[in-house]
Amino acid sequence: METITPEPGNSALDSNHDLVTKPQVVVQDDAALKDSTEAELTKISLMRALVESRDPSSKEVDDLMIRRFLRARDLDVDKASAMFLKYLKWKHSFVPNGSVSLSEIPDDIAQEKMYVQGVDKKGRPITVAFAAKHFQNKTAVDAFKRYVVFALDKLCSRMPPGEEKFLAIADIKGWGYANSDLRGYLSALTILQDYYPERLGKLFIVHAPYMFMKVWKIVYPFIDDNTKRKIVFVDNKKLKSTLLEEIDESQIPEIYGGQLQLVPVQNS
Incomplete structure (x- = not known):
């Protein structure tokens, strides 16, 4: 199975210093994210900013999806972002209509x-x-x-x-x-x-x-x-x-x- 690694020189934690020092927490549904830790909420914001800059279609997904990818990579923003962007590329090509009939x-x-x-x-x-x-x-x-x-x-x-x-x-x-x-x-x-x-x-x-x-x-x-x-x-x-x-x-x-x-x- 293919392994995707983050692009060199594009760490979410050093590519945008403002995001690190002043994280903007994006919460689309407070109730849905009520079991998130503060660390998860902060990293959801960091990851969203990163993936939206790479693929604008990321704006269409909710914070719960972002959180699932983060949890799958032990809250490593770079690894989770690489995994998520790979998912979007696959989704657009393999399921272009959004669902399988x-x-x-x-x-x-x-x-x-x-x-x-x-x-x-x-x-x-x-x-x-x-x-x-x-x-x-x-x-x-x-x-x-x-x-x-x-x-x-x-x-x-x-x-x-x-x-x-x-x-x-x-x-x-x-x-x-x-x-x-x-x-x-x-x-x-x-x-x-x-x-x-x-x-x-x-x-x-x-x-x-x-x-x-x-x-x-x-x-x-x-x-x-x-x-x-x-x-x-x-x-x-x-x-x-x-x-x-x-x-x-x-x-x-x-x-x-x-x-x-x-x-x-x-x-x-």
């Missing part, structure tokens, strides 16, 4: 491999992905990337005010060689980590067969440390009890002993 991803939609239903105890929307329903297609990698963007945008649209993350359940039951789409997995991981930072709240991996663990060992080094801390492999015998730690029974999918029926992501 169903007509662009018919094959992935037909597989019905991702569902959305319910919220966890923190109010985060819940998604369930069935790995055995995804098949590698070497000629349609971009279509799968668009499907990932479509699904992530759907999840984000379901987040209630004040919530920025989702909870995911990756069900690996029935997974086999035909589903071993390493290139697709890494593409999805890149999109999640580089373009939707701080959106994943928790990932439960359930029913993982031994064969899957071989592929997991290949993927694991590409997962950043923040994401690794959010991943939990669930023992089959403790599946429901583990889910209950994060989700009320009324919000757990029926297939895991709860009460909700799953809804395909495109219908959510």
